[in-house]
Amino acid sequence: MAAPSGRAGEEEEEEKAMAAAAAVVEEPELGRLEEEARKRQERLRALRQRALQNKSSGEPESKQFRRDDEEETVRHKEIKLRNYDPEDEELKKRKVPPAKPASVEDVVKEQLEAAKPEPIIDEVDLANLAPRKPDWDLKRDVAKKLEKLDKRTQRAIAELIRERLKGQEEELASAVGSAKQDGSDSD
Numbered sequence: 491m492a493a494p495s496g497r498a499g500e501e502e503e504e505e506k507a508m509a510a511a512a513a514v515v516e517e518p519e520l521g522r523l524e525e526e527a528r529k530r531q532e533r534l535r536a537l538r539q540r541a542l543q544n545k546s547s548g549e550p551e552s553k554q555f556r557r558d559d560e561e562e563t564v565r566h567k568e569i570k571l572r573n574y575d576p577e578d579e580e581l582k583k584r585k586v587p588p589a590k591p592a593s594v595e596d597v598v599k600e601q602l603e604a605a606k607p608e609p610i611i612d613e614v615d616l617a618n619l620a621p622r623k624p625d626w627d628l629k630r631d632v633a634k635k636l637e638k639l640d641k642r643t644q645r646a647i648a649e650l651i652r653e654r655l656k657g658q659e660e661e662l663a664s665a666v667g668s669a670k671q672d673g674s675d676s677d
Contacts, residue, residue, distance in 0.1 A: 571585040 569581075569584055571581065574585075576582055576585065
């Protein structure tokens with residue numbers, strides 16, 4: 491049995507030595523932590539003493555604090571009954587009369603007058619106000635292509651008219667030529 495206790499003692503000495511070595515390394519930090527620990531311990535002692543004093547006086551801690559607050563001022567909220575219609579005469583005295591809404595007509599009229607916009611444009615162009623047809627953008631995009639097609643169509647029509655005229659001139663010339671030949675034969 492002596493051996494195990496000897497080992498425990500040795501282990502304790504080793505732990506103390508390691509703790510001392512660690513304390514040397516972290517001494518500024520340890521000093522601050524120890525100081526904070528002492529402050530906490532003092533606060534806990536003060537709380538324990540207060541609790542013991544309250545137990546000896548027989549009052550709960552919450553009442554003790556209220557007594558300190560009561561020394562300053564004692565105020566109770568008075569019950570105001572707005573929506574509840576009490577049956578008790580004493581409570582009926584505490585009932586608040588129904589509130590009457592304030593007149594806001596003047597305020598609303600002023601706001602409406604201030605909100606009326608002054609006319610910026612005296613004359614309105616109906617073309618600008620009329621809604622556009624649903625396909626206006628398609629027509630706009632196709633307009634350039636249609637101009638080219640119109641030019642080509644006009645050229646084609648002119649060419650066809652020229653061809654007909656040439657065909658008619660040849661027919662006229664042949665008709666005139668045949669008429670001359672018929673007229674000369676009859677002489």
